[in-house]
Amino acid sequence: MEEKLQKIKEIAQREMKEAESAHDFLHVMRVYNLCLHLAKTDPDVDLEILKAAIFLHDIARVKEDSDASGKIDHAIFSAKMAQKILRNLDYPEEKIKQIEHCIVAHRFRSGNEPQTKEAKILFDADKLDVLGTIGIARSYTMAGRYGEKMYLDVSIAQYVKENLVGGKEGGRIKVISKHAPNLEYELKFKRIPDRLYTKEAKRIARDRLKFMDQFYKRFKKEMAGEK
Structure with a gap:
């Protein structure tokens, strides 16, 4: 698990190297630390799903910021990118779906309410970073x-x-x-x-x-x- 997560982390870092400072990889790591803190109280949280979703949740942020048309929603696009990355790493389809849900649901404006424990934790941690x-x-x-x-x-x-x-x-x-x-x-x-x-x-x-x-x-x- 850790080897795959390390690869995911490295991919996300490369994709986000041009991100502006409010949404760069330091933001991802702050969210990571908050998520682990929030997950401490619930032993049923799947940390593999949560960690993968954290690293990938803003992977398309640079694409949204550079899109003059305003049509790209980074949450939706990040989930699509994540699907390809996770399949290349041989993640089970069920876990891919759960990770995609976490990513899509982390944004207020996506219209997708978090349904799982992992998605709710990621949503909360991401919002705490603006406070x-x-x-x-x-x-x-x-x-x-x-x-x-x-x-x-x-x-x-x-x-x-x-x-x-x-x-x-x-x-x-x-x-x-x-x-x-x-x-x-x-x-x-x-x-x-x-x-x-x-x-x-x-x-x-x-x-x-x-x-x-x-x-x-x-x-x-x-x-x-x-x-």
Whole structure:
């Protein structure tokens, strides 16, 4: 098992060598560590399925990021790539299906809810990586890349009405330069604990959100010259 997993890891590293820092292989390894932590409480988790899915879950991220058409969903495409890789390594078809499910279901927007223990753990760990100090670092990495503002002191209702498609929360951002990490935090990240499946992931998420809340409150005061 370990030999095959090492080969999978090496393949994923090669495929992701050009990935931007928020979704590079260091992200994969952070998710790996979180997954192993979350899996400790359940002896029935299949670690071979889980580990393979972790290494492969973002393998098509570079392809999505370089796709100007916006048609590539990295979760779906990663699952297709994983299928070929796993078959070449002589994985049983049943395990391939389970690994594919974990990969497809790890993304909010895929519309595929995690059904297995392994898929739920991967989903939770992947979401935890956008929270806390790492989440803040990732947010500002993305903000710099796409031209977002550092901070915008606007009402959430006003922002949703003016800059989200349909004037509804969850709508696509119209103008990225009118977006900012603190708005992403308010509209998306604060709600992550309610979307998680495992008790431990919910605990970690709440703890990380406390730090983010303190950070953005401090940021607002510094912007106003109060600190």
